Amino acid sequence: xxxxAVVLSESEEVKNTEKTVxxxxxxLMTDCVLxxxxxxxYSVLHxxxxxxEGGQQLFDLPYVLGETMLLLTSSFTCGLALLAAQRxxxxxxxxxxxxxxxxxxxxxxxxxxxxxxxxxxxNSWRRSGFLSSYFTLVGTHGLHITFGLIWMITMMFYVAKxxxxxxxxxxxxxxxLFWHFLDVVWIFIFTIVYLFGARGI
Amino acid sequence: MFANLLGRLHWSxxxxxxxxxxxxxxxxxxxxSALVALTVTxxxxxxxxxxxxxxxPKKIGVMYIVVSTLMLLRGFSDALLMRxxxxxxxxxxTGIVDSYHFQQIFxxxxxxxxFFVAMGFMFGLINLVLPLQIGARxxxxxxxxxxxxxxFFAGMGLINLSLLLGExxxxxxxxxxPLSELKYSPGVGVDYWIWALQIAxxxxxxxxxxxxxxxxxxxxxxMTLMKMPMFAWSVMASMSLVAFxxxxxxxxxxxxxxxxxLGMHFFTAGAGGNPMMYVNLIWAWGHPEVYILVLPxxxxxxxxxxxxxxxxLFGYTSMVWAIWAIVLLSFTVWLHHxxxxxxxxxxxxxxxxxxxxIAIPTGVKIFNWLFTxxxxxxxxxxxxxxxxxxxxxxxxxxxxxxxxSVPAIDYQVHNSLFLVAHFHMMIVGGVLFGYLxxxxxxxxxxxxxxxxxxxxxxxxxxxxxxxLLAFTPLYILGLMGATRRLDHYDASMGWQGLxxxxxxxxxxxxxxxxxxxxxxxxxxxxxxxxxxLTGDPWNGRTLEWSIPSPAPVYNFTTIPVIYERDAFWxxxxxxxxRRKHYEDIVLPKNTGAGVWIAGFAFAVGFGMIWHMYWLAVxxxxxxxxxxxxxxxxxxxxYVMTAQEVEKHENALARRRMAV
Numbered sequence: 001x002x003x004x005a006v007v008l009s010e011s012e013e014v015k016n017t018e019k020t021v022x023x024x025x026x027x028l029m030t031d032c033v034l035x036x037x038x039x040x041x042y043s044v045l046h047x048x049x050x051x052x053e054g055g056q057q058l059f060d061l062p063y064v065l066g067e068t069m070l071l072l073t074s075s076f077t078c079g080l081a082l083l084a085a086q087r088x089x090x091x092x093x094x095x096x097x098x099x100x101x102x103x104x105x106x107x108x109x110x111x112x113x114x115x116x117x118x119x120x121x122x123n124s125w126r127r128s129g130f131l132s133s134y135f136t137l138v139g140t141h142g143l144h145i146t147f148g149l150i151w152m153i154t155m156m157f158y159v160a161k162x163x164x165x166x167x168x169x170x171x172x173x174x175x176x177l178f179w180h181f182l183d184v185v186w187i188f189i190f191t192i193v194y195l196f197g198a199r200g201i
Numbered sequence: 202m203f204a205n206l207l208g209r210l211h212w213s214x215x216x217x218x219x220x221x222x223x224x225x226x227x228x229x230x231x232x233x234s235a236l237v238a239l240t241v242t243x244x245x246x247x248x249x250x251x252x253x254x255x256x257x258p259k260k261i262g263v264m265y266i267v268v269s270t271l272m273l274l275r276g277f278s279d280a281l282l283m284r285x286x287x288x289x290x291x292x293x294x295t296g297i298v299d300s301y302h303f304q305q306i307f308x309x310x311x312x313x314x315x316f317f318v319a320m321g322f323m324f325g326l327i328n329l330v331l332p333l334q335i336g337a338r339x340x341x342x343x344x345x346x347x348x349x350x351x352x353f354f355a356g357m358g359l360i361n362l363s364l365l366l367g368e369x370x371x372x373x374x375x376x377x378x379p380l381s382e383l384k385y386s387p388g389v390g391v392d393y394w395i396w397a398l399q400i401a402x403x404x405x406x407x408x409x410x411x412x413x414x415x416x417x418x419x420x421x422x423x424m425t426l427m428k429m430p431m432f433a434w435s436v437m438a439s440m441s442l443v444a445f446x447x448x449x450x451x452x453x454x455x456x457x458x459x460x461x462x463l464g465m466h467f468f469t470a471g472a473g474g475n476p477m478m479y480v481n482l483i484w485a486w487g488h489p490e491v492y493i494l495v496l497p498x499x500x501x502x503x504x505x506x507x508x509x510x511x512x513x514l515f516g517y518t519s520m521v522w523a524i525w526a527i528v529l530l531s532f533t534v535w536l537h538h539x540x541x542x543x544x545x546x547x548x549x550x551x552x553x554x555x556x557x558x559i560a561i562p563t564g565v566k567i568f569n570w571l572f573t574x575x576x577x578x579x580x581x582x583x584x585x586x587x588x589x590x591x592x593x594x595x596x597x598x599x600x601x602x603x604x605x606s607v608p609a610i611d612y613q614v615h616n617s618l619f620l621v622a623h624f625h626m627m628i629v630g631g632v633l634f635g636y637l638x639x640x641x642x643x644x645x646x647x648x649x650x651x652x653x654x655x656x657x658x659x660x661x662x663x664x665x666x667x668x669l670l671a672f673t674p675l676y677i678l679g680l681m682g683a684t685r686r687l688d689h690y691d692a693s694m695g696w697q698g699l700x701x702x703x704x705x706x707x708x709x710x711x712x713x714x715x716x717x718x719x720x721x722x723x724x725x726x727x728x729x730x731x732x733x734l735t736g737d738p739w740n741g742r743t744l745e746w747s748i749p750s751p752a753p754v755y756n757f758t759t760i761p762v763i764y765e766r767d768a769f770w771x772x773x774x775x776x777x778x779r780r781k782h783y784e785d786i787v788l789p790k791n792t793g794a795g796v797w798i799a800g801f802a803f804a805v806g807f808g809m810i811w812h813m814y815w816l817a818v819x820x821x822x823x824x825x826x827x828x829x830x831x832x833x834x835x836x837x838x839y840v841m842t843a844q845e846v847e848k849h850e851n852a853l854a855r856r857r858m859a860v
Contacts, residue, residue, distance in 0.1 A: 008787065012787075015418075018418070019341050019414060019418045019419070020342075022414055022417070022418060023341060023342060023410055023411070023414040026410045026413055026414060026444060027410055029444060030406060030409075030410065030444050030445075030447070030448045031448070033444075033445055033448035033449065034448035034449075034451060034452055037448060037449050037452040037453075037482065038452055041452070041456065041467065041478065041482070044475060044478050045467070045473065045474075045475060045478075048466075048473030048474070048475070049473065050466070050471075050472050050473035125459075125463060125464075125465050126463070126464045126465065126466070127472075128466060128472055128473040129466045129467065129469075129472060129473030129474045129475065130473060132459070132460075132465035132466045132467055132473075132474075133467065135465075136455075136456065136459060136465070136467075147825075150825065154829055154832070158833075165835065167835050171832070
């Protein structure tokens with residue numbers, strides 16, 4: 001057997017990419033079921049405030065709208081990064097990924113500061129079933145964002161070091177799928193948790 | 202400081218009573234002697250390079266089955282203890298274990314049998330057979346496959362560690378809250394349960410994705426979906442269920458863990474928690490899980506019955522529709538596990554009707570198999586015996602299931618031994634018989650020799666008779682009012698006789714298992730007499746029999762082109778000699794990254810169980826770093842050139858001639 005790295009033909013590469021992207025879609029669907037379960041749990045428990053404050057008193061809509069805008073913009077810049085990758089423009093990819101990561105990081109910072117305020121005011125996850133499910137649903141999304149950021153920074157490193165090999169291009173595509181997916185999940189969180197919650201639905 | 206580092210771990214965590222100590226000592230002795238044997242014979246390197254780092258699905262499949270077999274023995278010894286306890290613990294006698302240990306034993310029995318026997322055995326067989334059946338050289342993501350196996354292994358490690366350190370859950374195999382909450386189960390038992398399942402469960406979910414993609418994207422040219430072997434269909438259906446159901450389990454376990462470690466209130470009895478939500482969630486995964494296990498077994502039966510009846514499968518199309526009907530319906534019946542929770546008459550009626558309806562596609566399948574046998578020239582080889590045993594037991598058990606789907610009847614037998622008898626008939630008679638039959642059937646393809654038929658028959662009869670003896674009395678006991686999980690009852694109940702009969706049944710089962718061990722030993726001993734020289738020992742119909750046994754690492758020298766169902770059978774009928782032609786083959790390189798990831802995952806689980814949070818953090822960082830390091834390596838494949846393939850094929854042929 002030969003020791004050099006295997007070079008696959010163009011059609012095999014395309015097939016491989018197709019397979020991986022499809023597999024990643026299936027993974028995203030399982031993640032979708034995961035979030036769906038958390039949403040179901042939240043909707044069962046959202047009124048169980050156990051004498052504490054509910055969403056109407058706790059949620060600060062303009063603040064959350066700020067978070068939402070950061071995340072939506074980051075999805076847009078992530079798209080720009082992918083377009084640049086198609087043009088194989090290393091500088092632009094690094095720039096736009098950097099912007100995306102900065103936006104994601106700011107989103108995460110805002111979310112954590114929101115959590116900190118809640119906890120400081122005695123509304124931690126220990127307070128009630130409602131708050132347990134709130135922290136878990138929103139926190140799981142935040143955890144996904146965190147892993148997305150680690151992935152994104154790793155990819156920036158690869159792009160800088162290796163350029164656009166097949167593996168790197170493929171992973172950039174998967175990363176952007178992941179990032180957009182998290183955006184969609186956030187839209188649901190914004191609607192069901194914050195908008196409905198703030199109006200006491 | 203040091204005490205803090207160890208979390209809850211303390212000298213007193215070591216086993217304190219005789220039976221647990223005995224089990225612990227046995228595990229330690231067996232483990233140590235295995236380690237010593239490996240060291241003395243210098244097999245570590247071989248084990249690491251040939252097996253632990255293997256990416257070949259056939260090797261991963263063998264590892265799954267070895268682990269599952271060991272776990273079957275462990276789960277079965279729990280069963281022996283339970284039967285012994287219930288046969289003797291009557292009136293003034295308290296039997297052989299106290300009630301707290303009895304609770305741990307039945308919790309461990311259920312958990313191990315479902316997660317580490319049935320699931321492992323299933324993934325093992327799928328790994329062995331699926332790529333061969335669809336004319337593929339590998340699964341879609343070989344590395345992911347190895348990660349899945351090792352996560353399964355790590356979960357298995359945790360659950361067995363509970364015997365040595367601390368205790369296991371005493372809250373039943375599904376750990377219903379509020380009993381499983383911190384307040385009522387303050388020990389580490391439930392945490393062991395949570396993390397063993399969580400880690401193994403993530404592995405299962407990744408496997409589900411992997412095989413689904415394999416089937417959809419990697420079939421040989423010409424093999425349209427409706428030309429796939431029935432086993433491939435059943436795996437596709439089962440893996441779709443995995444993809445939809447396992448995330449629910451992940452969430453449920455995580456929420457229970459959050460309740461227990463961070464003081465949240467998802468399922469607590471107070472503070473706005475809702476224990477009934479847990480029961481709904483766990484069964485929204487748990488009922489599909491039953492079908493995840495049984496569908497591949499159905500696929501195996503389909504292969505066995507058409508091979509040994511020497512006929513094509515009757516009603517292929519209806520079989521496919523039946524499978525997918527079951528997939529859909531399996532998500533609409535979960536509430537029948539808790540009719541008595543009081544969801545109201547209309548809700549119960551809906552789920553009762555859906556449960557009854559799911560018997561229809563299942564019945565379609567039973568009749569299809571029977572019609573396949575009809576006017577076939579049946580060969581009563583061991584796999585066929587397992588199939589016929591299955592038809593008897595599964596049909597009886599299934600009818601009892603339909604009976605219980607009527608909520609009014611369920612109120613009478615809920616939580617009784619009647620239910621226990623029913624689901625053992627489904628899981629043992631339905632699932633395990635299929636896997637054991639499948640293992641006998643495909644064994645020569647993997648190892649190159651057949652298992653001893655006579656001993657196989659004895660083993661089957663031991664299982665069959667033992668099973669009926671062990672579980673028929675439980676139906677009667679259930680109707681007499683015996684609830685499940687009893688560690689003691691009054692002599693005046695008049696149950697002891699039947700419990701003793703059930704105990705004798707388990708002894709018959711033990712004889713069956715002994716024959717299986719003997720069968721394996723004798724078959725290896727006499728392997729030269731049972732060599733499979735043709736690659737087609739049963740006169741098979743599907744692609745896996747078209748290649749030599751044992752199957753080479755690349756499966757197919759050239760990827761076959763498919764024109765018909767039962768592709769290999771058609772080729773044989775046309776007496777077409779496939780011309781030999783060799784090509785370069787790309788294969789994945791071995792890697793130990795899967796072992797590392799699972800090792801770190803194990804550390805996460807162990808750290809969380811014992812509140813050694815620093816260890817959990819190290820484990821998590823370890824998983825992420827290993828993944829990143831692995832992703833840097835773009836040199837993960839190697840080429841076997843056409844000449845090397847030819848040389849390999851010729852060597853295999855020479856070895857066969859030598860026998």
